[in-house]
Amino acid sequence: MEPNPARQDYIATLDLLRLAAALSVVVFHYFFRGAAAEGALAQGYPAVAPFALYGYLGVNLFFLISGFVIAWSAEGRFWQQFAIARFVRLYPGYLLCMTITFVTVMAFGAPLFSTSFTEYVANLSMFAPALRQPFMDGVYWSILLELVFYGWVTLALLSGVFQKWKLGLIFAWLAISATNEFFIDSRAIRLLFITEFGAFFAAGVLVHHIHAHGRSLPALLLLGAAFVLSCSTLSVTQQWMLREYGIAVSQPHLVVANIFMHCLLIGAILLRSHVMPSRLTLALGGLTYPLYLLHQKIGYIAINAAAPLVGKWFAALGCIVLMVLLSWAIWRYFERPTQRWAKAWIGRVLEGILTRFRGTAGAQATE
Numbered sequence: 313m314e315p316n317p318a319r320q321d322y323i324a325t326l327d328l329l330r331l332a333a334a335l336s337v338v339v340f341h342y343f344f345r346g347a348a349a350e351g352a353l354a355q356g357y358p359a360v361a362p363f364a365l366y367g368y369l370g371v372n373l374f375f376l377i378s379g380f381v382i383a384w385s386a387e388g389r390f391w392q393q394f395a396i397a398r399f400v401r402l403y404p405g406y407l408l409c410m411t412i413t414f415v416t417v418m419a420f421g422a423p424l425f426s427t428s429f430t431e432y433v434a435n436l437s438m439f440a441p442a443l444r445q446p447f448m449d450g451v452y453w454s455i456l457l458e459l460v461f462y463g464w465v466t467l468a469l470l471s472g473v474f475q476k477w478k479l480g481l482i483f484a485w486l487a488i489s490a491t492n493e494f495f496i497d498s499r500a501i502r503l504l505f506i507t508e509f510g511a512f513f514a515a516g517v518l519v520h521h522i523h524a525h526g527r528s529l530p531a532l533l534l535l536g537a538a539f540v541l542s543c544s545t546l547s548v549t550q551q552w553m554l555r556e557y558g559i560a561v562s563q564p565h566l567v568v569a570n571i572f573m574h575c576l577l578i579g580a581i582l583l584r585s586h587v588m589p590s591r592l593t594l595a596l597g598g599l600t601y602p603l604y605l606l607h608q609k610i611g612y613i614a615i616n617a618a619a620p621l622v623g624k625w626f627a628a629l630g631c632i633v634l635m636v637l638l639s640w641a642i643w644r645y646f647e648r649p650t651q652r653w654a655k656a657w658i659g660r661v662l663e664g665i666l667t668r669f670r671g672t673a674g675a676q677a678t679e
């Protein structure tokens with residue numbers, strides 16, 4: 313019997329939240345990181361850098377949102393439907409944006425950036441480090457973690473435990489995350505179970521569970537545990553900031569920011585009826601993925617080229633506007649039509665493979 317989930321309305325406030333998260337990362341890169349340790353930008357922005365440095369937390373907000381959206385997407389679906397939907401959501405846009413970055417860096421990146429065709433081919437897999445090549449752009453590391461998360465959800469759907477044992481799975485995930493981050497400190501476990509950021513994904517899943525199925529004591533307790541753990545694991549990126557830039561981000565400030573991020577997600581759900589879905593909100597949410605993928609290296613190259621001509625502030629702000637427009641064009645004219653075509657084609661191919669597999673298995677069973 314096929315799943316028949318209840319109709320779930322499009323939540324426009326989540327698209328606005330996605331845009332806020334993407335722009336905060338852009339602000340972090342352009343107004344803080346670019347002129348910090350790497351020296352990617354020739355000129356810095358010391359007036360706003362102390363505020364812009366918190367923009368890296370936009371990635372944590374992305375993971376919170378992702379937990380909610382992926383749980384929503386998986387609700388009542390077969391694993392094939394979920395896997396296809398996630399693949400066509402990520403890969404076409406990734407392929408185009410990665411290619412644009414490759415061409416731009418090859419043409420204009422020297423001496424600041426360099427790349428190679430070998431690096432490009434490795435990045436086609438989305439798992440470039442596994443092939444001993446760097447990511448085409450540094451922001452791709454978070455996409456890798458998203459893929460790991462999608463893989464675990466796909467396995468949970470395939471095994472049939474996603475709906476039946478969701479809260480139990482979340483409990484086990486939080487326990488593994490806490491054990492690794494506080495005691496074991498294994499890089500392999502950190503990657504395999506996303507233990508550094510697992511609490512953010514888990515909190516998003518739990519917010520969706522409460523939204524879809526109502527409040528329960530186990531779900532609320534797990535949400536509280538996920539929040540506490542996320543406050544603790546923020547110290548991992550805090551130490552990264554200290555190593556890379558020599559800046560000790562205040563732990564109390566991080567906790568306040570974490571409270572704010574969780575409240576933003578919950579508020580977006582509670583206020584969903586106050587922001588009507590529209591073409592504008594759909595576009596604003598749609599452009600966030602290409603904006604995230606495109607903005608860093610290309611932005612640095614563009615700002616460095618434009619700053620001597622128009623000034624560093626106009627160069628940075630103008631680059632943000634241009635990146636938003638380019639990202640919208642990619643979403644509107646490439647991602648949307650490609651996703652529709654890819655979903656239909658992959659669905660037909662996968663169904664054909666599964667049909668032949670079932671037929672073969674049935675024939676062997678009757679022998």
